[in-house]
Amino acid sequence: MNTAQQTARVGLFFLLGLALTWVTWETLSDGKLFKQTGYSLVAGFDNLKELKQGDEVRMAGVKIGSVERTRLAGRRAEAVLRIDPGVKIASDATATIVMAGLIGTNYIGLDLGTPGAPVLTDGAELRTKITPDINAIMTELGNLGQKLEGALGSITTTVNGDGKNPGLFQKLDRLVTDNSTKIDTTMTNLASATEKINKGEGTLGKLLNDSKLHDELVATVSEIKGAATDAKSFVADAQTLVNQVKSGKGTLGALIFDETAGNDLKVVTRNLRDISDKIAKGEGTLGKLLTDDSLYLSAQSTLKKADSAIDSLGDSGPITAVGAAAKVLF
Amino acid sequence: MKQFTHFLEGFGSAVQLLFQSARFVGTLPRQRARFIDQCYLIGYTTLPIVAILCFFMGSVLALQSGYSMENFGAKQFIGSLVGLSFARELGPVIVAILVAGRVGSAITAELASMKVYQEVDALVTMNIPPARILVLPRLAAVLVMMPVLAIIGNLIGWFGGAVVCKYVESIAIEPEAYFSALRRYMKFKDVGTGLMKAEIFGFVVVLICCSIGLNTRGGPREIGASVTKAVVVSLISILVLDYFVTKALM
Amino acid sequence: MNPPIHRNPITAVESPAVGVTIDGLTKNFGTFQALKNVSFTVEPGEIFVLMGPSGSGKSVLLKHIVGLEAATAGRVLINGQDATAEHTLERIRIALVFQAGALFNSLSVYDNLALYPREHRFGDEATIRDKVMRALQILSLENSAQKFPSELSGGMRKRVAIARALVMEPQLMLYDEPTSELDPVMSATISEIIATLKDEYHVTTIVVSHDRELALGIADRVGILMGGELVFLGPPASLRQPADPRIADFFHPRIDLKNPRFKTLET
Numbered sequence: 153m154n155t156a157q158q159t160a161r162v163g164l165f166f167l168l169g170l171a172l173t174w175v176t177w178e179t180l181s182d183g184k185l186f187k188q189t190g191y192s193l194v195a196g197f198d199n200l201k202e203l204k205q206g207d208e209v210r211m212a213g214v215k216i217g218s219v220e221r222t223r224l225a226g227r228r229a230e231a232v233l234r235i236d237p238g239v240k241i242a243s244d245a246t247a248t249i250v251m252a253g254l255i256g257t258n259y260i261g262l263d264l265g266t267p268g269a270p271v272l273t274d275g276a277e278l279r280t281k282i283t284p285d286i287n288a289i290m291t292e293l294g295n296l297g298q299k300l301e302g303a304l305g306s307i308t309t310t311v312n313g314d315g316k317n318p319g320l321f322q323k324l325d326r327l328v329t330d331n332s333t334k335i336d337t338t339m340t341n342l343a344s345a346t347e348k349i350n351k352g353e354g355t356l357g358k359l360l361n362d363s364k365l366h367d368e369l370v371a372t373v374s375e376i377k378g379a380a381t382d383a384k385s386f387v388a389d390a391q392t393l394v395n396q397v398k399s400g401k402g403t404l405g406a407l408i409f410d411e412t413a414g415n416d417l418k419v420v421t422r423n424l425r426d427i428s429d430k431i432a433k434g435e436g437t438l439g440k441l442l443t444d445d446s447l448y449l450s451a452q453s454t455l456k457k458a459d460s461a462i463d464s465l466g467d468s469g470p471i472t473a474v475g476a477a478a479k480v481l482f
Numbered sequence: 483m484k485q486f487t488h489f490l491e492g493f494g495s496a497v498q499l500l501f502q503s504a505r506f507v508g509t510l511p512r513q514r515a516r517f518i519d520q521c522y523l524i525g526y527t528t529l530p531i532v533a534i535l536c537f538f539m540g541s542v543l544a545l546q547s548g549y550s551m552e553n554f555g556a557k558q559f560i561g562s563l564v565g566l567s568f569a570r571e572l573g574p575v576i577v578a579i580l581v582a583g584r585v586g587s588a589i590t591a592e593l594a595s596m597k598v599y600q601e602v603d604a605l606v607t608m609n610i611p612p613a614r615i616l617v618l619p620r621l622a623a624v625l626v627m628m629p630v631l632a633i634i635g636n637l638i639g640w641f642g643g644a645v646v647c648k649y650v651e652s653i654a655i656e657p658e659a660y661f662s663a664l665r666r667y668m669k670f671k672d673v674g675t676g677l678m679k680a681e682i683f684g685f686v687v688v689l690i691c692c693s694i695g696l697n698t699r700g701g702p703r704e705i706g707a708s709v710t711k712a713v714v715v716s717l718i719s720i721l722v723l724d725y726f727v728t729k730a731l732m
Numbered sequence: 733m734n735p736p737i738h739r740n741p742i743t744a745v746e747s748p749a750v751g752v753t754i755d756g757l758t759k760n761f762g763t764f765q766a767l768k769n770v771s772f773t774v775e776p777g778e779i780f781v782l783m784g785p786s787g788s789g790k791s792v793l794l795k796h797i798v799g800l801e802a803a804t805a806g807r808v809l810i811n812g813q814d815a816t817a818e819h820t821l822e823r824i825r826i827a828l829v830f831q832a833g834a835l836f837n838s839l840s841v842y843d844n845l846a847l848y849p850r851e852h853r854f855g856d857e858a859t860i861r862d863k864v865m866r867a868l869q870i871l872s873l874e875n876s877a878q879k880f881p882s883e884l885s886g887g888m889r890k891r892v893a894i895a896r897a898l899v900m901e902p903q904l905m906l907y908d909e910p911t912s913e914l915d916p917v918m919s920a921t922i923s924e925i926i927a928t929l930k931d932e933y934h935v936t937t938i939v940v941s942h943d944r945e946l947a948l949g950i951a952d953r954v955g956i957l958m959g960g961e962l963v964f965l966g967p968p969a970s971l972r973q974p975a976d977p978r979i980a981d982f983f984h985p986r987i988d989l990k991n992p993r994f995k996t997l998e999t
């Protein structure tokens with residue numbers, strides 16, 4: 153290889169080095185060492201947090217410039233922003249320091265401001281707003297975590313009990329177990345009542361077996377049956393509720409923090425039991441009706457009266473008759 | 483103790499050689515051909531190995547940092563890590579080590595054999611100081627070529643990292659993201675610091691190798707011993723200097 | 733007697749010829765004494781031939797004259813200036829033909845010769861080329877100009893070394909065994925060169941040689957070193973019948989092939 157060729161190669165090699173250095177310089181310094189384009193704005197904050205020179209300035213998410221430098225000015229920190237030429241910023245646009253990532257990548261975010269507001273010029277000051285910084289957020293997240301933990305803890309105690317006091321589930325469980333016999337009893341009582349009626353025992357039985365009265369009574373019995381069905385469906389409802397509570401669905405939320413619902417359930421069940429008990433013991437009107445023979449006659453006369461009443465009322469259906477009977481009965 | 487006096491002697495003769503060479507800076511324009519020749523040897527012919535090594539060093543750096551940074555989900559910062567460590571530290575040190583191994587050893591071998599076969603003596607009797615025609619062109623060439631090698635090595639190292647980030651499945655970072663991360667925390671000062679370090683290392687390596695070569699005494703066996711010594715002293719100097727220069731340039 | 737005037741063959745600049753004074757020169761390599769209190773003077777424009785057996789310190793003495801070695805004791809003065817002083821080499825052009833040639837192995841024969849004139853700016857490339865080619869012609873090397881030292885024979889190297897010294901146009905010329913590897917014709921040429929340089933340009937010359945014919949033919953004075961000591965100093969004529977038995981032994985070694993020396997050493 154001759155000297156000229158060698159010289160050429162060395163020369164090119166050196167120029168390549170210069171060019172690469174220049175390109176690197178341009179890229180890494182955003183070319184600002186060579187040309188200062190655009191205009192600058194000042195944004196003052198109490199704390200610039202992680203913001204540093206070279207970070208982006210974005211308006212509504214679009215990059216419109218960069219942080220030229222940061223400085224302390226008296227009792228506040230200032231970021232000098234270099235805004236690309238041609239970008240107009242309304243004087244009521246607000247600047248905030250926004251985090252782009254968890255590990256300290258920040259940018260200055262600007263909102264659009266109101267249309268028609270005067271435009272900021274070189275050197276003007278931006279309005280700023282403080283946003284919680286990452287540290288504050290992390291602290292709050294930490295607190296929230298603690299609270300959640302506490303809440304979960306108390307829920308657990310409520311549900312499972314804390315050793316001394318039974319938990320919600322134990323309570324519900326007991327409620328259902330305690331009352332299931334009572335509910336059973338109620339059902340049995342109702343069943344035996346119907347049986348007695350069928351056998352013609354008691355007033356109602358006699359009434360039923362007395363064919364004369366049969367037709368009128370059919371409606372009454374079906375009324376009573378309806379009442380029994382209602383009672384049944386009420387019990388079923390109660391059971392569904394208990395099941396729902398058991399499986400943690402529906403009104404659980406209310407039940408967790410409101411024991412009265414549970415108590416109400418108890419009361420309702422007790423009332424139901426009382427009623428059926430009273431009916432079984434012949435207490436109350438319906439009980440007496442079902443158990444006391446002495447009422448038969450008066451009932452008969454009543455029914456006679458009702459009959460005449462029905463007659464007098466003319467062509468009325470058994471419902472009206474029952475309605476009249478009911479007026480007499482209750 | 484003896485080692486220490488040897489070290490001081492070597493240090494002293496290197497400094498002396500530096501001043502002797504500096505006296506002849508004015509003759510550089512006349513020594514253009516020699517200067518170009520040395521530029522060719524130090525810069526141009528060293529480029530391939532610099533390119534290969536820097537590429538793989540960048541790749542490995544990206545691979546390793548990808549592996550360790552995945553643990554805490556900071557993969558997107560591989561670009562910054564590879565970029566900064568290459569520009570500030572690895573690039574200059576790798577290039578300097580290559581120059582010591584490839585160029586420095588050759589310089590010492592050449593000058594030592596010139597010394598052993600009395601060529602240096604012949605120059606002295608001709609009133610042509612060896613510092614002028616043997617040392618000065620090499621020092622000047624390394625000063626000019628070192629930043630060129632360093633910047634090329636630097637960019638190739640970054641590029642190597644980018645290739646690994648794109649094509650290694652466990653990392654899978656697009657070059658765009660890699661280079662934007664690289665740019666985010668990098669100032670030209672970081673690259674400039676690296677170039678400055680490369681410059682200092684290269685200069686010191688060539689000075690050491692020249693000095694050890696010219697101080698060779700004896701026969702062919704001593705030529706080999708001098709080359710070994712020059713490379714060892716160069717490598718130690720690079721790493722020791724690295725600490726102090728890094729500290730000074732921080 | 734006025735000192736002879738040295739005339740530069742190219743520039744024709746005239747200056748007083750160079751004289752060399754060696755004054756009590758002693759050189760120790762560790763405990764080994766290579767030179768023992770050697771003193772003599774080489775007059776300006778004189779041809780001084782230094783002889784002596786191998787290892788007697790001749791090459792070491794030459795190195796002291798060009799300042800490559802520093803004396804343990806005593807001094808070497810060139811025109812009254814210390815040889816080891818840096819400016820001596822700057823002011824006085826001294827050429828040394830090394831015993832081994834000491835050619836620049838990375839340079840072609842042509843560039844070996846051209847280095848000195850180029851570095852000392854003797855003139856443009858054409859002037860330098862003329863000079864170099866003339867020196868190569870004198871030593872019958874014109875066909876080897878583009879060869880490299882590694883491609884040369886031992887004798888050719890010696891000739892290139894002499895040609896390189898000639899191109900320097902020295903005021904003081906030192907030859908270390910110039911004819912040791914050369915054929916008789918080339919030896920005669922070297923003798924002629926030495927004589928011509930002295931006659932035409934008053935170049936002071938010191939020749940180290942074992943070649944008795946060369947020495948006796950061209951020498952103005954002869955010195956003989958033995959074991960680092962100067963054992964003889966005088967005109968070559970007085971060497972024809974040396975009084976000193978050591979010198980007689982040196983010039984007329986008794987060779988008894990029936991009874992070789994190493995055989996006596998063996999037993």
Ligand SMILES: Nc1ncnc2c1ncn2[C@@H]1O[C@H](COP(=O)(O)OP(=O)(O)OP(=O)(O)O)[C@@H](O)[C@H]1O
Pocket residue numbers: 761764766784785786787788789790791792793831
């Ligand atoms: N650098 C050195 N270190 C130690 N000893 C040396 C050195 N140079 C020469 N000597 C010793 O000095 C003595 C003289 O050496 P010198 O080279 O002057 O011999 P010489 O007279 O030139 O022999 P020859 O005719 O074989 O060339 C030798 O014994 C040699 O071993």
Ligand SMILES: [Mg+2]
Pocket residue numbers: 790791792831908
């Ligand atoms: Mg010798």
